[in-house]
Each structure stands twice: as structure tokens, then as C-alpha cells.
Amino acid sequence: MMAGFSRPERIALMVLLTLIVASPFVLYPIFLMRVLCFALFACAFNLLIGYVGLLSFGHAAFFGMGSYVAAWTMKFWHLDAAVAILLGGVAGAALGLCLGYLAIRRSGITFAMITLALGQMVYFFCLEAPFTGGEDGIQLVPRGHVLGFIPLTNDMVMYGLVAGVFLAGFLFIHRVIHSPFGQVLKAIRENEPRATSLGYRTSDYKLIAFVLSSALSGVAGGTKAIAFGIATLTDVSSGTSGEVVLMTLLGGLGTVFGPVAGATLVVAMETYLAQFGAWVTVAQGAIFVVCVLAFRRGIIGEIGTRLRAAL
């Protein structure tokens, strides 16, 4: 499991594991499950922006579609939770293949605008489509069982599953980033014409990265739907797309642990400052501004630079 991790990464991973194991005894498991679902979502998003340099502004489409599919299959087909989460991932991947095929035709700012528009299209589709329950969403989704026999009604058991899904996704992304495939992705980020001239079909690589990212976003959405028993329009809305950008930016673009730290802070802010209403939006906007102007490496990126280690 530790293969491919550098020494600083290994230490950071140990810290992360300790936190995941210890925190449910101190904090609400419900809050922590939310953190982990969004952390996986942010890590998946970071795979695109941090390692291919593609800024997607419509990633909630994949998160939301995964959430709807997992919720629907749990509620009406009474599937195993693991299968439902997997189906959420498949839904994210399928949608990612379609939208990614369109979006990677352009790059930079236009890519961001296209993904935003496509995400909005998915939102309106979900608003009208019969299976999503429209404004109500899919409510009262049962948690069911995982692996056929472990009931998930207990929050701690559910937390265990969410933590397992998160870790599997996290390690998978780390594996992808440090594979030869990941090296090509970074080459595309740094200089796409050069990668092309070296003989790589860059659009294929970009599409595969897009599909991987949307599949993992779907997994995150599916896990969230089962843990909270609800899939709603919020999951596919542009607000959620913006939030995941904020999490990744705050934690550190292109760092392995950054999105996790960013997701923790953003979810904590939303949970504990909820009584301040729209001030949370103002604060989020201000964080964007400060991050872009003065803090472009993000929290983990800044720590990594201080320690001279890539985290």
C-alpha cells in the first residue's frame, strides 16, 4: 500500500489515516462523512485541474448524476450499497465520456465555459427528467446493506464504508498520478504541443483523465446519496461545481493532499457557520479572491514549499 509514496507523502498519509480513524470519536460521524465525500470529489476534480490543467466548471454534473443513480437503485432496486456506489461511478463515467468528448475540443478559458454550460444542461435535464423527482429529489433512500450482510443503519458502520471508499479512491488517484500515464498528463499540462510532437495523442489522454475524474466524482456522489439518504438538485447545481473548485484551490491545486484539506475547511465552514446565511457565500468569494491574489499554492502547497517536499 505504501509503494510509490515518497517519505514526506508517507508521513502525511499516516497523519491522514490517523485522523480518519480517530476523528469519529471526537466529531460527528455525519459531518465527517460529508467531509470525506467532498474530499473524494475534490481529489477527482484535482486530477483534471492539477495534473492536466483543465478547469472544469461543471463537475457537479457527475457528482449529482452519481448521487441520483445510487439513490434510485438503492430505493427501487434495493441493491447492495457497494453495487449502488459502483453504479454511481459508472453513471459518472458514462456522462463524463459524452461531455468530455465535447469539452476537450477546446482548452483554457473556453473549456471552463463549455463545462459550465454542459453542467447547466445536465441540471435542467435533471429538473425535468421523471426519475430525479424534480424539485423534491429522491428522498428517504435506505442505507441497506454492504457486501450482502453488513447493515449500514449505524452511523459508525456507514462511516467505515465512506472512509473505505474515500481511501480506495484517494490511493487510486495517487497511483494514476504517479504512473507513466500520469507523467504524460503532466507533460500535456506543461506543454501540449511538445507532448503531441513526442507522439502522444493528447486528446485521448485528456479524455481518459476526464472520464476517470468524472467516474470518481460519480462514486463520491453515490456515496454521499447513500450516507445521507437523499439526492437533490443541489448535487448537480452550479453552486456545487463552484464549491469543488474552491476546495481544490484553497487546499492546493496539483497537490495530493490539498483537496482533502480544502474540502475539510469548506465543509466545516458551511456546517458551523450555517447560521450566518449568505455571509458564508461572501466568505467563500473572499477566499477565492485571496487565494488567487496572494495564496496561489494553497494550504498544502504552501506547507510543501516550506518543507521542500511535494505533498
Added chain:
Amino acid sequence: MERVTTIFGVPAPLLFGQLLLGLINGAFYAMLSLGLAIIFGMLNIINFAHGALFMMGAFVAWMLLSYAGIGYFPSLILAPLIVGLFGVILEKTLISRLYKLDHLCGLLLTFGLALVIQGLFRNYYGSSGMPYPIPGVLQGATNLGFMFLPNYRGWVVAVALLVCLATWAIIEKTPLGATLRAATENPGLVQAFGVNVPRLITLTYGGGVALAAFAGVLAAPIYSVNPNMGDNFINVVFAVVVIGGMGSILGSIVTGFGLGVVEGLTKVFWPQASATVVFLVMVIVLLARPRGLFGKLA
């Protein structure tokens, strides 16, 4: 009983009514995407705060009326000036720090600014929205023979068209526009000729923002003045910009009006798809002509 004329099996008044609604939405798409195109041409950033500044235009008009008793027509000049000045301050203090960095930084910064502006207005005015009366002279409707045209809506379409064409003329036909286009093409060379390019950039941003605020004032009597009114437009406007081609002035005007009409017609023939039709058009354009209808090859 009077016989109602039908066109393609649709009652004519319904068809013309939706066509008019489409034209009005199209007028706003055109004005907003025009501002985005001007700003993009000069600053190379996509102004994600455009929707928030559009909303601010409507709010400033509402404030001028409620707090100072200043009516619609003075607001049509004052609100864009005030919001444009605000844009100039934003550009001078924040956005101008990012020109040497990746273009995505400008996008993220303006997105953050949009959240701040929207959040502040939501804090003080809630999300429900305030009514803004149609000015007296423009109340009522005119019988065109085949339909009743509410005067204010006709006014909006006419004024929007006029402003769009005037902007196009300024950029394409005047010496100022020539300098602007030259500075877009090669800022270094134009600066060497003694033109203050940074000031030109600031004024361009202010101008684009003022255009958004102007659209906001026009929109105030039609839609209720509320902090989220920009959101409904701006997502479609981004699709319009992609369809028209980034940075094309004439392209954004034509595509804006055109897609408004397409949306209006979809509402008649297939209402469920009316919210997505613009995005579907974008998909088709991306497949057939990725650079957009009026876009130049990069």
C-alpha cells in the same frame, strides 16, 4: 366566435408572444455577451462577475428610485456610470494584478468577486426580489394588428439593438475603436506608439461592465430586482459566447438575438426543452465548428 389564425397548428398570438419574449431574452443575451466579448478581447479574461454586475445595475436603479427618487430614464445613464466606476476600481485594485499569470486566475478571481457581490446583496435584500415600476410613458400596449405589443418590451428590444449597434460602430468605425483593436492585437507595439494601454484596458473593463449594468436597468421592470437575477442569464450567456466564438463583437450580437428567438420558438413547440435548447445548440456547434460560428482560428 372570432376565428384565431394558426401557424403550424399554433395560435398566432401565442407564437408571436413567445417570439417577442424570445427577442427580449435575446436582447439581454446580446448585451451581456457583447460586454463579455469586449472585455475578453482586451483583458483576455472571461468576466465571471458579469452576471453579478448586471444584477448590480438593476439594484442601483432600484436604490436610486427608492432612496433618492431618481426615475427610470436618469437611472439608465446613472446606474451604468456608477457600476462602471465600480468596475474600474475592481480592475485597478484586483484584476490588473493577474495579467502576467495564467488566464484561469482571472476567471477564478472574477468568480470569487461574483460570489462576494451576490452574497452581500442577498444579506441586505433577501432573495425574494423587489418590484420596479415601468415608467409612465412606456406603459400600456400597442395593437400591431396581429398582436398586442407591450410598449416597454418593444422599447427594450429597440434600445438594446441600438446600443449593440452603437458599440459595434464605435469599435469598428472610429479612431478610438481602431486603437482598441490595435491594442488587442499587439499591446506592446501600441504602447510604443505612446498610447496608455493600461488605462485603455481599465476603461475597456469599465465599459463592458457599464454595458452589463445598462442591461440590468432595462431588465429591472421586466424581472423582479433580486440578487440571483444575473444567474439565470449568465449561464446561458456563456453558452452564447461559445456558440458565437470567443471575442467576436458582431458574432455575440447576432448569436445573442438569434438564440433568444430559438429559445422562444422552442417554448411554443417543445416547452420542456426550452431551458436546454441553447446548450444543445452549443453541443452541435462544438461538434461541427469548434471555434464557434463567428470565431477566428486560434
